[in-house]
Amino acid sequence: MASPVAHAHHAPEGFIRRYVFSLDHKVIGIQYYFLALFSVLIGMSLSVLMRYHMVHPDAKVAWFAKLWPTAAQGGIMTPELYLSLMTMHGTIMVFFVLTTAPQSGFGNFFLPIQIGAEDMAFPVLNMLSFWTTFIALCVMVAAFFVTGGPPLAGWTAYPPLSGIGAVAGPGEGLGQTLWIVSIAIFCGASLMGAINFIATTIDLRCKGMTLMRMPLTCWTWFVTAILGLLGFAVLLSAGVLLILDRTAGTSFFEPAGLMVSDQILNHKGGSPLLWQHLFWFFGHPEVYIAILPGMGVTSQLLSTFSRKPIFGYRAMVYAILGIGFLGFMVWGHHMFMSGMSPYSAMAFSVLTMAIGVPSAIKTFNWIGTLWGGKIRFTTAMMFALGFVSLFVTGGISGIFLGQPALDLYFHDTYFVVGHFHMIMGVAAIFGMFAGTFYWFPKMFGRMLNETLGKIHFYFTFIGVYAIFTPMHFLGIAGNPRRYADFTNFDFMGKLIPVHVFMTHAAYVTAAAQILFFINLFWSIWKGPKAPMNPWESTTLEWTVPSPPPFDNFGGLHPVVNHGPYEYAVPGAPSDHIMQTDPIDVHAG
Amino acid sequence: MLLAPVVWVLTVVICYFFIAKTWWFPPPVSAHGIAYDEQFMRTLVITGIIFFLAQFALGWVIFRFRDDGRRARYTHGNNKWETIWTSATAILFVGIVLMGTRIWAAVHLSPPDPNAIPIELMAKQFAFAFRYPGPDGKFGHTELKLVNDAGGNPFGLDDNDLAGKDDIVSASLKVPAGKQIKLIMHSRDVIHNFFVRELRLKQDIVPGMEIPLYFQADTPGTYEIPCSELCGLGHFQMRSTMEVMSEADFEKWKVQQAAANKQ
Numbered sequence: 011m012a013s014p015v016a017h018a019h020h021a022p023e024g025f026i027r028r029y030v031f032s033l034d035h036k037v038i039g040i041q042y043y044f045l046a047l048f049s050v051l052i053g054m055s056l057s058v059l060m061r062y063h064m065v066h067p068d069a070k071v072a073w074f075a076k077l078w079p080t081a082a083q084g085g086i087m088t089p090e091l092y093l094s095l096m097t098m099h100g101t102i103m104v105f106f107v108l109t110t111a112p113q114s115g116f117g118n119f120f121l122p123i124q125i126g127a128e129d130m131a132f133p134v135l136n137m138l139s140f141w142t143t144f145i146a147l148c149v150m151v152a153a154f155f156v157t158g159g160p161p162l163a164g165w166t167a168y169p170p171l172s173g174i175g176a177v178a179g180p181g182e183g184l185g186q187t188l189w190i191v192s193i194a195i196f197c198g199a200s201l202m203g204a205i206n207f208i209a210t211t212i213d214l215r216c217k218g219m220t221l222m223r224m225p226l227t228c229w230t231w232f233v234t235a236i237l238g239l240l241g242f243a244v245l246l247s248a249g250v251l252l253i254l255d256r257t258a259g260t261s262f263f264e265p266a267g268l269m270v271s272d273q274i275l276n277h278k279g280g281s282p283l284l285w286q287h288l289f290w291f292f293g294h295p296e297v298y299i300a301i302l303p304g305m306g307v308t309s310q311l312l313s314t315f316s317r318k319p320i321f322g323y324r325a326m327v328y329a330i331l332g333i334g335f336l337g338f339m340v341w342g343h344h345m346f347m348s349g350m351s352p353y354s355a356m357a358f359s360v361l362t363m364a365i366g367v368p369s370a371i372k373t374f375n376w377i378g379t380l381w382g383g384k385i386r387f388t389t390a391m392m393f394a395l396g397f398v399s400l401f402v403t404g405g406i407s408g409i410f411l412g413q414p415a416l417d418l419y420f421h422d423t424y425f426v427v428g429h430f431h432m433i434m435g436v437a438a439i440f441g442m443f444a445g446t447f448y449w450f451p452k453m454f455g456r457m458l459n460e461t462l463g464k465i466h467f468y469f470t471f472i473g474v475y476a477i478f479t480p481m482h483f484l485g486i487a488g489n490p491r492r493y494a495d496f497t498n499f500d501f502m503g504k505l506i507p508v509h510v511f512m513t514h515a516a517y518v519t520a521a522a523q524i525l526f527f528i529n530l531f532w533s534i535w536k537g538p539k540a541p542m543n544p545w546e547s548t549t550l551e552w553t554v555p556s557p558p559p560f561d562n563f564g565g566l567h568p569v570v571n572h573g574p575y576e577y578a579v580p581g582a583p584s585d586h587i588m589q590t591d592p593i594d595v596h597a598g
Numbered sequence: 599m600l601l602a603p604v605v606w607v608l609t610v611v612i613c614y615f616f617i618a619k620t621w622w623f624p625p626p627v628s629a630h631g632i633a634y635d636e637q638f639m640r641t642l643v644i645t646g647i648i649f650f651l652a653q654f655a656l657g658w659v660i661f662r663f664r665d666d667g668r669r670a671r672y673t674h675g676n677n678k679w680e681t682i683w684t685s686a687t688a689i690l691f692v693g694i695v696l697m698g699t700r701i702w703a704a705v706h707l708s709p710p711d712p713n714a715i716p717i718e719l720m721a722k723q724f725a726f727a728f729r730y731p732g733p734d735g736k737f738g739h740t741e742l743k744l745v746n747d748a749g750g751n752p753f754g755l756d757d758n759d760l761a762g763k764d765d766i767v768s769a770s771l772k773v774p775a776g777k778q779i780k781l782i783m784h785s786r787d788v789i790h791n792f793f794v795r796e797l798r799l800k801q802d803i804v805p806g807m808e809i810p811l812y813f814q815a816d817t818p819g820t821y822e823i824p825c826s827e828l829c830g831l832g833h834f835q836m837r838s839t840m841e842v843m844s845e846a847d848f849e850k851w852k853v854q855q856a857a858a859n860k861q
Binding site: 089170178325359370396409508577 | 599600601604605608612615620621622623624634637638641644645648649652653655656659660663664665668669670671672673674675676679680683684687688691692694695698699700701702703705706707722723742743745747786787788789791793795798799800801802804805806807809822824825826827828829830831832833834835837
C-alpha cells in the first residue's frame, strides 16, 4: 500500500478558508449536498410546471408572462417553453442532483472517514471540483435567461435538432450552446472528482481496512468513480464535437441535404447516430452512477437497522463490480429504434438482460438481510426499505424495454418515462433521503426529527407510486413522451384523466417535500445534539465525534480488526462490534 | 409495521389495473401485432409474478422481523441460495429475450419481399408526406432546392422528369389490406419517428439515412400516426393517419389520384 499523501496538520482558519474555499472533504461534501438541494428545488418546480401545463395547456397564468415575456405571451405557456422546461428539468435533475448528492455529497464526506483516512488523496483538486461544478450550474441557470430561451432538445440533445443552431427554432441558439458549455464544465469537474475517489480508495485505507472489509458504500463510491472517469471523458468529447458543429462549421453529426425553415444547410458527411452512440456510451453508465451509491446506502442501512450482517457481502461486491462492468456494454438499448444495425440491437439486448442478474442478486440479498433480523423502523430505515420496493418496480419495467421486439411499441412513450423516473427519479432520491436521515447526525452534530421524517416518508412513498405507476399504463396505450399537450390526437382523449390524476398526485407529493426542508433546516440549528453513535452502527464514522474534528481521527491512525457489518455476533458483549474494536472483543 | 400493508395495498392496486386492462393497447391489425401481444403477455405474466412475490416478500419480512425483543440471526449469507436464485434469474431473463428475438428478426432481418408495394415517407418539421410511384411504378427524381411546401411539392419533385409526373403525393398513408408494404423513410431536417400503435411498429426517421420498414396491415380502418421522436416545438402536433382499405378501394383511390394529377 502506497504511503498516504502529505496533508496539512493544522486546522484551517478564517471564514473563507473554513467554509468557502475549504480543502476539508467534509465541508466540500456539505457544499455539494446543498448545491444538489438547491438544484432539486429548481428541478422539482420545473416538473410541477410541466405537469400543470399538460393538463391546462391553454391556461393564462399572469406570472408566466412576467418570467418569460416572449415564450409565455399573455401568460400562456407556449409548446417551446414547455419543451425548454422539460429539457432543463431533466438536465438539472440528472447532472446536478443525481450525479452530485449521492457521490460527491455523501461520498466526499464519508469515504475518507469510512476507510480511516484524514482526507481525500487530493484536497486541492477536491475543492476545485466543487467550484467547477458550481460554475457549471451558473452557466446552466444562465441558459434560462438568454435571448431565444433555454434549449428544448431534451437532456439527450440529439442532433441535428441540437447541432444546427438557431435555424432549428426557439431555444436552439445561445441557450443550447450554453447548455453544452455547462455540461462540458460539469464533465471536467466530475473527472477531477473521479480521480480523487479512485486514488483515495486504493491508497488511503488505514491498517486492517482490506478491500473486503470496506463498507459497501465505499465499494459503490469506488465503482461509481470508475464509471464517471470513463463515461464523462466520452461525454466531454461529444460536447466538444457538438459545439464545433454549431460554431465552427464542422459536420460531425449532420448529413448533407438538410433543409430547415426553408433554408438548405451547408453541412455534409456527418451522422446523427454518432452522437447517440457517444452520448449513450456515457449515458448508460451515468444512470448507474446515479443508482449505485443509493444501493450502497441501502445495504448499509438494512444491515444496521436489522441488527444483522449484510446477506452475502461477497456477492454484493461482485454484483457492484458486475453492474459497473456490464454498464459499459448496454448503451445500445437506448438506440433500438434509432436505425442502427438490428444485429447490434440483439447483442445489446442480451447484455441488458444480463445486467438484470446482479441487480436481482442485490434485491434478493436485501430481503435476505431483513430475514431473521430485529428491525428498527427509523426514518433512515424506512427510506432504505422504500428504496427496495421502488427499485423492484422500476427495474421490472426494464425487462420490457430491454427487448427490442417490445421496444418497437414502447420506445419514446410514457412507459419509458415511468421506468426511468421510478428507478432514477425515485429510488435514487430515496437513497439520498436515506443517507440524509442516517448521516445527518454525523454531519451536523444534531438529530433530525423522526416524527416529521416518517410523515414525509409516507406522503412521498405513496405519492411517487401515484405519480409514476400510471405512466406505464399511458405507455401501453401508446402515449408518446415529450408532448406539450395531448389535444391533437383522438386516442389520447381518454388518457387525459390519467394525466390529471398524476398532476394532482404531483402537487401533493411536491408539497410534502416542504416537511423535509423544514425538518432539515430547523434541525441544523435547533435539533437535539447527536451522540457519537446514535444508530449503534459499526463503521468508522461512528467512532468519531458528531461532527468529526477537521482531521477526522484527531491525529490518530485507526486500526481495523473486523468486517463492516458484525451485528448479533454470538457471545459478543453487545449486539454490534465496531470495525476498530479489538480482535478479541471481550478484552480491553 | 405500517409499511408492510402499504406495500401490499400498492402492489394489489397496481396488479389490478394490469389485469383489468383499464388503459391498454388498441387491438392489433397484423400478424406481427398478434405475435407482439403474445410476447408482451408472456413478459407481463413473468414480471407480474416476480413483482408480486418480491413486494409481498418485502412486506412480509418487514412485518415478521420487526423488533419485538427478539435476537437477530447471525449469518453472512447462504451460498446455496445465492447460486439458486442467481441461476434462476439468469435463465429466466435470457430466456425471455431469446423468445422475443424471433419477432425482432421478422421485422428487421427477414429477406425483403420483392413484391412489396413501395411507398416513400418524407418527415419534416412538423408533418409527414407520402409518395406513391404511380402507374409507371417509378419514383420521379427529386431535388432539395425544388421543395415547395406551400405549393404542394414537399418532395421537391422535378417537373422535367417524366417518371415523376404520375407520382401520387399524399398527406396521409393509404395502404391496401393484406399486402406487404415497403415504407421507404427519409427525413429532411431532424430526427422524427413513424409509429402506428395498431401495427405495433415504430422506427426513427434519420436525416442522411434511407430506412425501409416492411409491414402488412390486415384490418381495414384509420389509425393515427404520432411522431415519436422529439423534433422541435411542433412535435406534439406532428400527426398523420394510416388508412387501411380493401385492395379494390386502394386501386380506386390510386385512379382518383392519377386523374387529379393530370389536372
